[in-house]
Amino acid sequence: MQIIDWIVLFSTLLFIVVYGVVKTRKSSHIDDYILGNKETRWWTVGISVMATQASAITFLSTPGQAFHDGMGFIQFYFGLPLAMVVICFTFIPIYNKLKVYTAYEYLEQRFDLKTRSLAAILFLVQRGLGTGLTIYAPAIILSTILGWNLNLLIVIIGFLVIFYTVSGGTKAVNVTQKQQMFIIFLGMFMAFFVILNLLPSNISFTNALEIAGANNKMNIVDFSLDPNVKYTFWSGIAGGFFLSLAYFGTDQSQVGRYLSGKSDKESQMGLIMNGFLKVPMQFFILLTGVMVFVFFQFHAAPLHFNPNNNNLVQNSSYKKQYHELESELNSLTQEKSSINLLYVDHLNKNINNTASKEKLIEISSKEKALREKAKEIIKKVDHGAETNDKDYVFIYFILNYLPKGLVGLLLAVILSAAMSSSASGLSSLGTTMAIDIYKRNLKVTKSDKHYVNATQFFTLIWGIIAIGFACISSLFENLIQLVNIVGSVFYGTVLGIFLVGFYIKYVKAEAIFWSAIITQSIIFYIFYLDIVSFLWLNFIGAMLTIILSLIIQYLSKKITTNSIV
Template identity: 60%
Template sequence: MQQIDWVVLIATLLFIVIYGSYKTRGSKNVKDFIKGGSESNWWTIGLSVMATQASAITFLSTPGQAFNDGMGFVQFYFGLPLAMVIICVVFIPIYHKLNVYTAYEFLEQRFDLKTRSLAAILFLIQRGLAAGITIFAPAIVLSAVLGWDLIPLNISIGLLVIIYTVSGGTKAVSVTQKQQMAIIFSGMFVAFYLILDYLPENISFTKALEIAGASGKMDVLDFSFDLNNRYTIWTGLLGGTFLMLSYFGTDQSQVQRYLSGKSVKESQLGLIFNGLLKIPMQFFILLVGVFVFVFYQFNTSPLNFNPKATEVVMQSQNKDAYADLQFQHEQIEGRKKVLLEQELSQENILQLKELNAQDLALKSKAKQLISSTDETLETNDKDYVFIHFILQNLPRGLIGLLLAVILSAAMSSTASELNALASTTTIDLYKRNQTQELAQGHYVKATKWFTFLWGVLAISVACVANLFDNLIQLVNIIGSIFYGNVLGIFLLAFFVKKVKGNAVFYAALITQVVIIGVWFANVLPYLWLNLLGCLLVMSLAVTIQYLNKKTD
């Protein structure tokens, strides 16, 4: 990185922190701090909801996911529009009618305190872990690529978020997320334009799509019923719908975004806006990854994109074996480049697929060598693909902008999570268990302290976290283990009036144990855990209530 990149990066991040702190200073009551004074317009809500979901993981992992596996991951989001409609019709009117600060307050009114507390605690566990991952995600990649020390990087990202989130609460999160989304969209569009510009003159946009398609990267829809395939149209529409219902309907980090709306209509429009824009946005980010793949068909790429892993193995006794794999990889790249300069006939497409298969086999052998050299090294390099492209190919100044995109996304997501964690802790656990009513200012101070403490915990999780296949999958796996259960509790509250608190409470406890067991046993793809958890807690609660035949 050059001096101009540091200037752009630091200036962008400081602007967000100072702007957010200044615009939202002086919140003196709980409504202002937790619900942002209920003043948000629909487009502020929509961007805030989108920014909360679009963490740094989205912009690091999603292009790498497409680089390796193509566009199929977009099916994961196919259930989103349907989920948004259901939440707008069912969830939002109830939340606004009851004038709740958190989603879990409703559960006490419908069931009892222990059910409310259980749902809140399940949220705190999974979102507390996820907050650490959203800090860790950009830190681990930037640390490996730029040579920055990981622990100070985790602490720096976490502290920047804590400063303005503690200062301004929900309003600070919403205000800063608008700036962050502007930076994010600008950076991604610039990156996409430059990728197209860097392709050979005779490779048009259409030709690039043909090359990607010939390599299997443009297979968007998969109608198979193979449970071993994580991303199909069915997992997106069924598992994805339940995951999105859980996330946007019961996760306080999202519920808090639209509870800040001026009215029911503003909140509903904000979610519909998100539902309409989210799939095109994810499609575009995946397309960026696909075009990075096309770019590397004409330009030299490393055998493994994790520079730290390559450095370690090349200083070990396995260096000769790794160098031989690198040489074979370069030969295959040369043959692909010659092939792609010709017309893409059926015969050439088959040859291209064969060369890609050979290259994939070489990369698999490279990962085995890396692992045998040092088991602690991360062999999966999906999350390093896009950042490698940025650092090696973008002009000076734009590198700082794209790094600002990644860190802005990390800050926006983490801020929402810390804000929601603190609000839930204050309202559902601390305030609810107070024997006497205290002043509004006391609860504002308590929320600020809980924000700080959750921030410290998130930084701690980030400092001890480890990579898992692909970061964007890791966050979704954590959510899927808990979300289905919590969604089932809410659906029982909304639609099954005969079921009482005790039945729901014990059904939820049993369900959570079962879901964790199913995940460890690797019986189902993680998206299906959302559907299983939801159906299981509902059926168990109805059964327990029927067997008990007593009112709570």
């Protein structure tokens, strides 16, 4: 990195933190601190909702996902727009009518205190883990760049976010996320067009898509019915719908964003905006990853993208064997570039290109085999090493191929995303702990200032806990999957509780509480057995909670009736 990159990076981050503190330092009333005094306009709601979900993991991991596996991950978001509609017309009016600070307050009014506490605790566990991951992701980046201690960077980034979140609460989160999303969109669009500009002069954008398609990177929709296939149209519509419904409808990190809306209409318009823009945004980020793949069809790529693993091998007895693989890859890169140019030339001249396409597939298979051999060597050097390098693909491209200044901007994009998502997570954790656990069990009435102080204290404590989670995290296939897996394990059960509360008045408190306990235990066991894709856990969890609650309620009523008789 050059001096200009450091200036761009640190001036951007400093502006965001200072702006957030200055604009919101006077938040001393509980309504102002937690709900932003319900003054947020729809576009701010929409941007804040998007920024909360678009963590550093999105911009760090998603392009790497597309580089390796193509565009199929977009199916994960197919159920999101439908979920936005359901939340707008069911969840938002109920929350605002009851004037709640958190989603879980509703559950006590509908059921009882223990159901509210159970949902709040499940949220605290999964959001604490999730927030730890959003801090961990950017720390990997700076650790790779600077060679600094990873845990030290986690602590620095964590406390940077804690600083302005504790200071200003929800309003601080909202006002800073507008600046962060501007930086994010600016940086990603600039990176995309730089990639296209770096391709050979005779390769158009259409040609680039054709090259990607020849390498099976443009398979957007998969109608497979195999439950073990992670991303399909059906898992996106069903599992993605239930995950989105749970995340946006019951996760306080998102509920808190639209509870601050000026009215039902403002909150609803903000969510609809998110529903319209989220899928295209993810499509664009994935497409950026695919373009990085196309770029490396004409430029040398490392045998393995994780520099830490490369350093391990360089200092081992397998160094010579690893270098031989690198030499083979370099030779393959030259051949690959020539074949791709020939393939495009045949396409442009309407010449039969079946032979060149088959050659491309053959080269791609050879390249994949070389990378697998490299992973085997890494495992021999260190059995505990994580050989999945998807999360390092985009950052490698940024550091090695982007022009001066833009490197700093792209790093600011990733860190801004980390800060926005982490801030929302910490704010919601502090709010839930203060309102659903502390205030609800406090026997005496305290002042507004006391509860603001309590929320700030719990935000700080959960920030420290999230930093602790981040310090013990490790790569799990890749980060974008890990953060969604964590949510999927818990979201289905919580969503089931809310759906029963909203739509099935027949079910009472005891039935829903025990059905939730049983369902969560079953979900843990299904996840442990790894028998279905994690996306289906949301659907299974919600459906199990609903069905079991109906059965338990029916049996309970029957037992009561028989006892009376």
